[in-house]
Amino acid sequence: MESTAANALADLVRRAQKGDEAAQRELIVSYQHRVAGFVYAMTGRSDYVEDLSQQVFIKMIRALDRLQAPAQFESWLFRLARNTCIDQLRRQKLRRIFLPFGEEHENIPEPAGAVDTEELDALRHALAQLRPQDRALLALVQEGRSHAEIGEILSTSVAAVKARLHRAREHLREHYQPHHET
Amino acid sequence: MKPEPHAWQALQDHAARQLRGGFADRVLRSAHGPTAESWQQLFALGAVQLRIGFAERVLRAARNVPGVPSFLDQFVLSAGTAAVCALAVFLIQSHNTEIENEQNLASWQQIAMVAQDVDGGL
Numbered sequence: 001m002e003s004t005a006a007n008a009l010a011d012l013v014r015r016a017q018k019g020d021e022a023a024q025r026e027l028i029v030s031y032q033h034r035v036a037g038f039v040y041a042m043t044g045r046s047d048y049v050e051d052l053s054q055q056v057f058i059k060m061i062r063a064l065d066r067l068q069a070p071a072q073f074e075s076w077l078f079r080l081a082r083n084t085c086i087d088q089l090r091r092q093k094l095r096r097i098f099l100p101f102g103e104e105h106e107n108i109p110e111p112a113g114a115v116d117t118e119e120l121d122a123l124r125h126a127l128a129q130l131r132p133q134d135r136a137l138l139a140l141v142q143e144g145r146s147h148a149e150i151g152e153i154l155s156t157s158v159a160a161v162k163a164r165l166h167r168a169r170e171h172l173r174e175h176y177q178p179h180h181e182t
Numbered sequence: 183m184k185p186e187p188h189a190w191q192a193l194q195d196h197a198a199r200q201l202r203g204g205f206a207d208r209v210l211r212s213a214h215g216p217t218a219e220s221w222q223q224l225f226a227l228g229a230v231q232l233r234i235g236f237a238e239r240v241l242r243a244a245r246n247v248p249g250v251p252s253f254l255d256q257f258v259l260s261a262g263t264a265a266v267c268a269l270a271v272f273l274i275q276s277h278n279t280e281i282e283n284e285q286n287l288a289s290w291q292q293i294a295m296v297a298q299d300v301d302g303g304l
Binding site: 021025028029032033034037038039040046054057058061117119120122123142143172173176177 | 208211212213215216217219220221223224225226227228229231232233236237238239240241243244247
């Protein structure tokens with residue numbers, strides 16, 4: 001059953017690689033919510049989600065013909081998403097150094113009602129305290145990527161992924177305080 | 183003055199009042215870290231940020247993004263730029279040399295005239 005789904009996905013990717021717009025559209029529709037969730041976990045900003053997700057899928061369409069193994073499409077897509085988010089966070093950090101804006105101009109609070117539970121708020125707060133690389137690691141695990149896939153995405157070994165993941169989880173736990181007082 | 187056990191009790195009551203409701207749950211949640219549901223909520227919250235028609239907007243934007251130049255395009259552009267620069271250097275150099283030659287020739291003509299005058303005087 002799983003291999004049928006994998007074959008169907010590989011087939012869809014191959015069609016998209018040949019420029020079939022219907023297949024490209026199907027790929028976007030199939031993954032847009034997962035990529036958007038990943039982007040939100042990485043940035044913690046609702047106003048970045050649409051733009052960054054769009055960037056991820058535009059990169060996907062433009063680089064799809066360079067993907068050698070269609071079976072690895074998901075790992076490849078989430079690598080694009082991770083790199084796009086990290087680039088954005090890096091640019092944001094640089095902007096903060098060079099532009100005379102305070103941090104309050106960058107961190108526009110979420111609109112009321114956007115964050116509706118204590119646990120979710122605590123998770124967002126804890127994630128914001130982590131390095132983007134650690135955030136990506138945890139979000140990739142939540143996305144269902146295996147250690148081997150994450151190793152491929154980060155170009156590192158499975159053992160290194162496990163060690164980094166352990167540290168990232170520790171850090172997250174340290175900062176995870178539902179109903180945190182700042 | 184109240185007896186000591188009363189004081190201890192008062193202290194304990196005061197301390198207990200500092201804890202907000204649901205303290206035990208909060209401690210357990212902190213100890214275990216975020217639950218799978220919290221992660222799901224986080225991802226779901228991200229997913230609802232996409233406006234309707236997202237795929238169409240991506241496809242439209244992808245069509246309008248200028249193509250990435252190929253290696254050959256970049257090579258041709260670099261070679262063209264290098265050729266224009268070399269031509270500019272050559273033209274400026276020949277112009278300067280021409281001016282310098284004219285100036286030298288004028289100086290020699292002047293020297294020759296002076297020498298002729300000196301010869302005539304002798």
